[in-house]
Amino acid sequence: MHKVSFISDFINLCYPKLCAACHNTLGKNEVSICTACVIQLPKTNYHLDTENPLNKIFWGRIQIEMVAAYYFFNKGNKVQKLLHELKYKGNKNVGEKIGALYGYELLDSPIFSSADFIIPVPLHPKKLKKRGYNQSEWFSNGLSQSMNIPVSTNVLYRNTDSATQTKKSRFNRWENVSEIFGVKETEDLNNKHILLVDDVMTTGATIEACAKVLKAKNIKISVVTIACA
Numbered sequence: 510m511h512k513v514s515f516i517s518d519f520i521n522l523c524y525p526k527l528c529a530a531c532h533n534t535l536g537k538n539e540v541s542i543c544t545a546c547v548i549q550l551p552k553t554n555y556h557l558d559t560e561n562p563l564n565k566i567f568w569g570r571i572q573i574e575m576v577a578a579y580y581f582f583n584k585g586n587k588v589q590k591l592l593h594e595l596k597y598k599g600n601k602n603v604g605e606k607i608g609a610l611y612g613y614e615l616l617d618s619p620i621f622s623s624a625d626f627i628i629p630v631p632l633h634p635k636k637l638k639k640r641g642y643n644q645s646e647w648f649s650n651g652l653s654q655s656m657n658i659p660v661s662t663n664v665l666y667r668n669t670d671s672a673t674q675t676k677k678s679r680f681n682r683w684e685n686v687s688e689i690f691g692v693k694e695t696e697d698l699n700n701k702h703i704l705l706v707d708d709v710m711t712t713g714a715t716i717e718a719c720a721k722v723l724k725a726k727n728i729k730i731s732v733v734t735i736a737c738a
Contacts, residue, residue, distance in 0.1 A: 529594040529603045530587040541606040542591070550588060551581040553737065556618045563737055566713040571720050573730050574702070575620040578710055578737035579611040588736050592708060595735075596640075601647045604708075607735055608651020616656060621731055625701040627652055627660045630719055631690075633667045648735055649706045664698060665719060666691050692722045702729040711738045 525534045528543035530550065535543055542550075555561035556577035563576040580588040591607070594600040615621040629645035637643055649660045669689035705719055710732075720730050 529600055530591050532590075541600070541603045542610075546587060547610065550591075551583075551586070553578050553581055555737075556615050556621055556733075559620075563710060563713075563732075566710075567717065567720075570713075571717055571724065573716075573720060573732055575618070576710075576716075576732040577615070577618075577621070578734040579607060579614075580736040582709060582736035582738050592736065595644045595647070596708065599641070601642050601644065604644050604647030604735070605651040605654075608648040608653075609655045610651070611733070611735075612652040612655030615652070615733065621704065621733065622656065623702060624656075624658055624704045624731060626698060627656075627658050627704045627706055628665050628723075629660070629662065630705065630707040630715060631662070631665055631667045633669065644708050645706050648708060652704070652706065652733065658704070661698075661703075664693055664695055665723065666693065688718075690719050690722050692726055695726070698723075698726060698728050700727055700729075702731065705730050705732045707732075707734045709736050709738065710734045 527533065528535055528539070528546055529541055530546040531543060533543055533545075535541075553561070555563055556575070558564075559575065561577065563578060564573070567573045567576065580591075582588045582592070591603055595603045627649045629643060629649040631637075631645075632640065632643045643662075646660070646662060652658070653660045667689055668691050703723070705716060705723070707716060710716060716732050720732075723730055
């Protein structure tokens with residue numbers, strides 16, 4: 510065991526593991542995000558506020574039980590760096606770590622803790638093949654670990670590869686995703702409460718498009734994202 514530990518320490522010395530948010534070297538028991546960043550990252554605490562700004566996005570548009578994001582996203586902040594590592598640098602464990610952290614906090618909310626299933630917003634198969642993984646699914650896996658709620662990836666699917674949402678107006682974002690999702694036939698989710706999970710929320714267009722097809726199956730929906738703009 511001593512030899513194995515020595516080899517591991519030597520590898521870490523040559524190729525140190527870095528925090529995905531601040532890029533400082535991680536401590537021996539730290540995973541993906543250092544303790545300082547876990548404490549200092551800008552949390553919204555929206556899961557404790559039923560009238561938070563994300564909830565209000567959907568008022569008068571579609572019935573959502575509750576909406577929350579873990580962090581505030583601003584250009585250049587550490588949350589943007591986390592998301593960049595997760596989506597474009599192949600650091601999928603970041604999503605799982607954030608999900609596990611947030612899941613423990615969501616257990617303090619009677620609404621979120623009462624969910625039956627977690628459903629990540631899917632990628633189109635072409636994008637999934639290119640990236641190799643769905644970042645929202647890894648975030649969902651972390652939530653599942655700490656909340657003890659199963660993840661279902663075989664219900665919601667994306668049938669059109671929509672263009673990127675970056676720099677689109679609110680209306681154009683909605684138009685871009687309004688008809689691209691579908692739901693496979695399943696009786697297991699009828700009358701159930703699901704957590705619909707995505708990485709970032711801006712206008713809510715993607716979430717609304719997913720919720721629209723899920724609502725057709727008589728499903729109660731709450732929404733959780735890593736960050737909100």
